[in-house]
Amino acid sequence: VTDRRVACPFCGLVCDDLVASGNGVVDSRGCALGAAGFRRGAVPRRSHAVAGTAVDFATATTAAAVLLKAATAPVFHGLAVDLAGIRALFALAERVGGAVDHLASSALLANAAVARASGWVVATFAEIANRADFILIIGNDPARAFPRFHERLVDNANPLYRAGPPRIAYLGPAEEAPPRVAPSLQADVTRTELLPALAQLGALLHGRRPQSSTEPLRTIASSLAEARYGAIVWTPASFAANEAELAVEQIAAMLRHLNATTRCVGLPLGGSGNGLGAMQASLWQTGWPLRLGFGEGTPRHDPWRFAGDRMLSSDEADALVWATTLVAEAPPATSRPVIALIPDDLVLPSPAAIEIRVGMPGIDHDGEIFRSDTVIALPLQATRPSDRPSVAAAASAILAKLQALP
Numbered sequence: 001v002t003d004r005r006v007a008c009p010f011c012g013l014v015c016d017d018l019v020a021s022g023n024g025v026v027d028s029r030g031c032a033l034g035a036a037g038f039r040r041g042a043v044p045r046r047s048h049a050v051a052g053t054a055v056d057f058a059t060a061t062t063a064a065a066v067l068l069k070a071a072t073a074p075v076f077h078g079l080a081v082d083l084a085g086i087r088a089l090f091a092l093a094e095r096v097g098g099a100v101d102h103l104a105s106s107a108l109l110a111n112a113a114v115a116r117a118s119g120w121v122v123a124t125f126a127e128i129a130n131r132a133d134f135i136l137i138i139g140n141d142p143a144r145a146f147p148r149f150h151e152r153l154v155d156n157a158n159p160l161y162r163a164g165p166p167r168i169a170y171l172g173p174a175e176e177a178p179p180r181v182a183p184s185l186q187a188d189v190t191r192t193e194l195l196p197a198l199a200q201l202g203a204l205l206h207g208r209r210p211q212s213s214t215e216p217l218r219t220i221a222s223s224l225a226e227a228r229y230g231a232i233v234w235t236p237a238s239f240a241a242n243e244a245e246l247a248v249e250q251i252a253a254m255l256r257h258l259n260a261t262t263r264c265v266g267l268p269l270g271g272s273g274n275g276l277g278a279m280q281a282s283l284w285q286t287g288w289p290l291r292l293g294f295g296e297g298t299p300r301h302d303p304w305r306f307a308g309d310r311m312l313s314s315d316e317a318d319a320l321v322w323a324t325t326l327v328a329e330a331p332p333a334t335s336r337p338v339i340a341l342i343p344d345d346l347v348l349p350s351p352a353a354i355e356i357r358v359g360m361p362g363i364d365h366d367g368e369i370f371r372s373d374t375v376i377a378l379p380l381q382a383t384r385p386s387d388r389p390s391v392a393a394a395a396s397a398i399l400a401k402l403q404a405l406p
């Protein structure tokens with residue numbers, strides 16, 4: 001069997017240079033997260049189950065259809081699955097009038113709200129890797145969630161449009177700083193000081209000089225203004241949930257201001273677990289981003305009303321369809337019956353009403369997921385092909401059973 005290059009679905013970088021051979025990935029390019037992700041496919045099989053009792057796939061999907069037919073306000077949540085799975089779950093949610101959310105949508109919605117309200121200037125991975133001569137990282141080291149960030153975007157050995165590596169600056173908690181930041185370009189602030197520091201940076205860019213601004217912050221401001229092609233990188237999840245939108249708005253305002261005199265782009269990192277795929281599929285199928293409700297005949301978008309966790313904790317939802325393969329995460333605790341579409345390596349703290357064991361895209365079957373720069377949906381190849389049903393196959397089977405019920 002010849003080696004082949006495959007893409008990795010375990011963070012939003014979706015690196016497409018890993019090597020698979022025979023029965024699995026043999027070179028994950030030194031990425032521990034990627035290697036651990038592909039090892040997830042090597043666990044023993046678990047049975048589909050109804051009320052904790054092992055059943056076959058047909059029985060499990062029939063039970064799921066019966067449960068959903070009786071539900072009046074089901075919520076479809078998790079959604080860390082491939083694009084085909086997301087689309088099949090949308091079709092099922094539409095049929096039963098359910099609400100739809102993604103486990104990472106809080107952070108993504110902060111970006112979407114700012115983009116919708118005021119617009120922004122963002123870039124692709126390739127533009128950052130080939131053009132950026134100055135990169136400001138805000139909030140924490142992106143390598144914590146995107147392990148090969150520096151290798152792929154900063155240390156590009158053959159950049160097309162810059163002479164050497166970019167200078168790196170950092171604004172955020174010292175203990176979460178990226179490596180190799182010059183002390184003069186590292187503005188250490190605590191998490192609670194981050195929002196005021198962003199306001200100070202914005203003021204400095206406008207030529208004002210806030211008294212409390214530090215020397216590194218002033219150096220960062222002048223470096224951004226002097227850069228030929230600056231970039232500001234942030235991970236929405238690194239901000240406190242109630243501050244994320246305001247923080248992103250401040251960054252967007254800085255980008256607008258800088259682009260009056262030079263070039264500076266944003267790179268919002270997020271969307272692991274195919275969160276951006278869920279957002280894109282939602283947009284192209286309904287015209288709205290997540291969070292969605294299908295209960296009123298036409299799709300409705302409401303980030304508060306259709307928040308999956310809120311609907312469950314307030315008992316507004318009366319059933320939960322939890323689907324996740326790319327992230328091994330159990331559903332939120334709920335007294336409502338749960339239909340779990342989950343891979344074999346995920347052991348739930350207590351049995352779900354119905355457990356349907358599905359395959360993982362990029363391991364058991366092919367698939368597609370979106371990269372964090374939203375530019376491209378990358379194909380995933382089955383690296384250990386199996387007959388495990390995909391999420392799309394399971395959701396479609398439930399929909400078919402539902403349509404056949406009296």
Ligand code: SF4
Nearest residue numbers: 008011014015031034
């Ligand atoms: S950085 Fe992300 S996409 Fe790349 S190999 Fe590691 S986990 Fe996979």
